[in-house]
Structures are given as C-alpha cells and as structure tokens.
Amino acid sequence: MNNENDFDYAVVVAGNMQVVKQRFLDNEKQKKTKMNKQKDSDYAFKIAIIGNTSSGKSSLMKRFTEDIFNETFVPTIGVDFKTHSLTLDNETVNLNIWDTSGQEKYENIVHAYCNVVHGCIFLFDLTDHQTFQDVQKWLDKFKQSTQNEVKYILVGNKADLIEQRTVSFEEASNLAKKLDMQYIEISAKLNQNIDNCFIQLTQDLIQQHLKQNQQHKLEEKKDSFQLKSTAAIKNSFKFW
Ligand SMILES: Nc1nc2c(ncn2[C@@H]2O[C@H](COP(=O)(O)OP(=O)(O)O)[C@@H](O)[C@H]2O)c(=O)[nH]1
Numbered sequence: 001m002n003n004e005n006d007f008d009y010a011v012v013v014a015g016n017m018q019v020v021k022q023r024f025l026d027n028e029k030q031k032k033t034k035m036n037k038q039k040d041s042d043y044a045f046k047i048a049i050i051g052n053t054s055s056g057k058s059s060l061m062k063r064f065t066e067d068i069f070n071e072t073f074v075p076t077i078g079v080d081f082k083t084h085s086l087t088l089d090n091e092t093v094n095l096n097i098w099d100t101s102g103q104e105k106y107e108n109i110v111h112a113y114c115n116v117v118h119g120c121i122f123l124f125d126l127t128d129h130q131t132f133q134d135v136q137k138w139l140d141k142f143k144q145s146t147q148n149e150v151k152y153i154l155v156g157n158k159a160d161l162i163e164q165r166t167v168s169f170e171e172a173s174n175l176a177k178k179l180d181m182q183y184i185e186i187s188a189k190l191n192q193n194i195d196n197c198f199i200q201l202t203q204d205l206i207q208q209h210l211k212q213n214q215q216h217k218l219e220e221k222k223d224s225f226q227l228k229s230t231a232a233i234k235n236s237f238k239f240w
C-alpha cells in the first residue's frame, strides 16, 4: 500500500465485501427457513448485470426485483445483489441477480463474482454510444474471468429517451448477432420489457441446463455400459 488513499480504498472494499457476505448469509438462512414452508424452486440461476457506469444496471435490478425507479444516480460500490423468482411454464425459477459497479477501481471484485454466474446481461445506454462501443471490452474481460459456460443477452436501456438516442436498433442487433446473443431494448424508467429481458435469458439457461443434464445422463449410461461389458469379458475369461 503506497498512500492513505490506497488504504481508504482497501477499507471501503473490505467493508463492502463484508456487507455483501453478510447479506448473502442472511439470504441463505431465509431461504432455508422458507424451504420448510414451500416447494423448492425448480431452477436457480445467478445472473450478473455488466456495463459502463450510468447505463442503468442498478435501475434494471431495482425495477425487476422491487418495481421501483429512482431518477437520481447513486454509484454502486463493488457488487450488490437481490433475489427474485419467475414462474415459467409452471416451473419456479429463482434468480440471484448481481448488480455490478462499472467503475474501474472495483474491477477485481466484480470479476471475482463473474466466475460463479450462469447468465450475464451486457447493458448499455441507447443515448450514449460509448457505452455501446464498450460492450466488447466488457465481454472480453468477462470471458477472461470465467471458465463456465455462460449465457449472454445484450440489452439497450433508456428506450424512453427517443430523441437522444445514438445507437440504432439495427446497429445493436448486428452486434448481438456477431456475438451470438439475443438483443432486447428496455426502459427501466417506464418498466418496458424488463420482465422479458430476464425471461429470454432464463429460457436460454433452462435449455442449456436440460442439455447438460441429458449429456450427463448419456455419459452415465455409457459408463455403466462400459462397466457391464468389462465385467462380462472378465466372466467369459473365467469360463475359459
Ligand atoms: N430516462 C431514463 N433514465 C434512466 C433509465 N434507467 C436508468 N436511468 C437513469 O440513469 C442514471 C444511472 O442509472 P443507474 O441505474 O444508477 O446506472 P448504473 O451506474 O449502471 O447502475 C440514473 O440517474 C437513472 O435514473 C431509463 O430507462 N430511462
């Protein structure tokens, strides 16, 4: 540590990690008590929202989980999270949503969390072209931080500010195609397409989960077949 600023920063980061950890433990405790009362969710996924500062990540999370919107900008420190459930085709999906800070000084904390998420929303501001140009940078960094198979969606926010828009639908959907993601435009302010954004990503996650399960079962079958045939060969040797 070189100076007082570094020390202050380390204290803030350590404090923030402690708060996040405590909230996570409280949440786990709550979930355990709830489990006795109600049926477990059919699926549970962790989803991170990533993008430049002020693109509306916290607003998206708050609109989806609490249905509130705040006009004032309060920068997120490190990582914040909330849980919310969805019902899709009679199945309950528990979503653990991680709202990350876009500020560079928190990058290390943010990327420590990337390694545990199943899905990721890359959010940009439709009225700020730089936030769109930076999506590729966020994706590259994200990929460096995870070995998991993650599902992504590209999301353009602030669709209500039609006059100030600097990113066209065509431009954004071309990038999404190139990056092999779905694309959707939302307004956290007017509550437009908020649920759809999470539903689209969740459907992808369920499909991937089912595919992986199927693959797993096939491999198990293959293994048990191999075991049986090895045993059969051994027995035939005994006979001779
Ligand atoms: N007009 C409009 N403003 C928004 C929208 N979403 C967020 N904002 C505003 O954009 C600013 C930054 O939002 P915030 O969620 O804190 O961004 P974050 O840094 O990515 O978490 C705040 O002043 C919000 O009120 C939106 O859909 N439309």
Ligand SMILES: [Mg+2]
Binding pocket: 057, 058, 059, 074, 075, 076, 099, 100, 101
């Ligand atoms: Mg924020």
